[in-house]
Amino acid sequence: MTMGDARRHQLFTELFDANHTKVLAYVRRRLDANVANDAVADTFLAAWKNLDRLTGDPLLWLYGLARGVVANHRRALGRAGRLNVRLSLLDPPSTAPDHADIVGWRDPFAAAFRQLSEPEREVLQIVAWEGLTPAEGAVVLGCSTTAFKVRTHRARRRLRHLLDANEVTQAAVTTRPPARSTAPEVGEPLPKEIS
């Protein structure tokens, strides 16, 4: 190992130790726990290979990488999920949905949030869950601060319209949990979408 390698290892280890918790939290908010650790590993592997490109706030840079990794995992899960749906049509599961499924499904806020597009959800999640400022969120999404503010405003406006519309019709709705094959996710109050 050369001196340069040793320095690189040290820098990366410090980066890992300082940001692992936040990256893990970011990923677990968006993916099922079963695949979250793999996604975190992929994120840091990408960081290791691109360490020379690191500029600015390391955490925001890692969030940006994690965002891409999460998208990749969702695509993979989406393919697997569609296959599972087809299989379940051949052999319907006998088990009932988890209690957490039911709780999540009967939540009108979660239902409305689920109707947003993935970019709309992401911008709201970054603000509410990661607690980033518009300037910080813009770095993660790779856009300008102004663009981030506009996206936030539009996402909130669309969610508000959905919630207001749901409130009008909610009284007539009898909430029933979905069958397992159509339940969007397991065990979380908000969906971690498979795109």
Add this chain to the structure above:
Amino acid sequence: MRTSWPDERIDRELAIRNPEREENLAGSEHTPAARAVLNRVLAVDPLAVDEWSRSGRTWAWTRQDSRRAFRAVANRKGSRKWRIAVGVVAVVLLAAVAVGVVANGSDSRSTTAPVGRMHTEWRLVSSTGPASPFAATQTSAGLIQSLTCPTTSVCYEVVDGGLLGGTLVQGGIQGGIPLPPAAYESNDGGVTWRQLTLPADVALTTSFTCPTATDCMVGATSGPYGDPGAPAVLLSTQDAGATWTATTVPLTGVITGTDPALDPEVTGQPGYLNQLICFSTQTCFGFGVVPTDQDEQPLTATPALPVSLTVFVRTDDGGATWTTYAFPWMANPDGSPGWSNEEPATFSCATQTSCIGVAQVLSGPDPSGSGVQIPSLFTWSTTNGGTTWSQSWIAGMDGVQNGLSCPSADECLATVSLGGLGSSNDRQQGVLVTTDGGATWAFHQLSSGYGYMGPVSCLKTNDCWVGGSGATTASTAAIFATFDGGTTWSPVQLPPALTGITTIDCVSTVCLAIARPSSATPTLNGQVWIVPSVVLTNG
């Protein structure tokens, strides 16, 4: 049009649904799994493999990439039209930005910081009179009042049936005949209620458990009310209580061979369900007690009285067949015989595989010198749907458990009173919180000046509501909220002149709670003495 969803409320609702708090993951980088990831990553030669860089482009589309793409478009033939079009789009975008900034405030961070719901106000949704369906006998030792809300608008309630006949004496009833518990349903968020017609000769012994708004189950005994020989049954409805089916639950005495003299009292004697949790119309978990031939310790009667055992039963076919697990009788942590005729235990099952129960067994002298003993708290837990259970002591926590809610397989919050059984001043009111499936528990004490903490309902450990008594007098109703895992608690504003939050249930973002007016006295409803209750909500 006015909206009930301003930006602040949207952000607040999102924040409380944060599925993973960083504080719950503190120190994650030091876990073996994380170190394995680090070592695996460091073993990769970053310069030898470039597919990561290429694939990285797909997930990190940079501003440089955008400029490059724009230049490519702008340099195409006919680029003047493109430039004009882009200019128009830019003007429109600038206008949208201006509108967005104005509507959003100068800095969205100031309105989007994660906040809890601690400012939510509670209000009275039903203040029914003496003829109220909510009836609770003040003289009843085992006051039953439990609320189950499968949706924000549909709730079911089990209450004491009141006392038939008797005489009003100093606010209580003397000589009345207890009636079996009654059941009520509301489909308008607790504003109005109707009494459900139950099968003849059943007495409810559990709360409702409802996988959907119309599919509900409840535990009961079938036979004359008060008959110790009445077997346990599962009552099921699929039409919101209009019709019912009853199936027998095999809860009968357990012979361990400890004291054969007790066998005649135990053999074939039924137990009863005291908790029921159904995940569907097919799969239900039940918890109950059955008689066993274990002697009560220390012996307080001759011949000895049998100890009751806590048991777990499970059905996956709507009650047609059941599997049973009898929890072993617990000695004290030091091995001495426990002093208990049963093990008061409360269970919560977040999933069909994971349940946690908090129980207590009496041990140790009471420091107040009252002669009674302080219970030791311990947990039962299963991760395989009740096939096997493991027990562990909650070390250093002696007291009684009052309520339990597990919003996930790893997270539970139990309301407890720790310390002596003598004066209430000797006790520490607060909550025990676990985030690792019951392996470890942390105690968070309620601020001094507040009283009892009882029923609890959690949407997540970081979003829990507890009913109890308030700061001014022990009889004043109070509801506490925590949004940080129980570390801090905020009493919420309640309507005045209420006493005793008897039950609370939260679904989605709405909670309902039942309390009684401070001035409530038993009143005759026909020949039945009842006590009115009121319904509160923060929705």
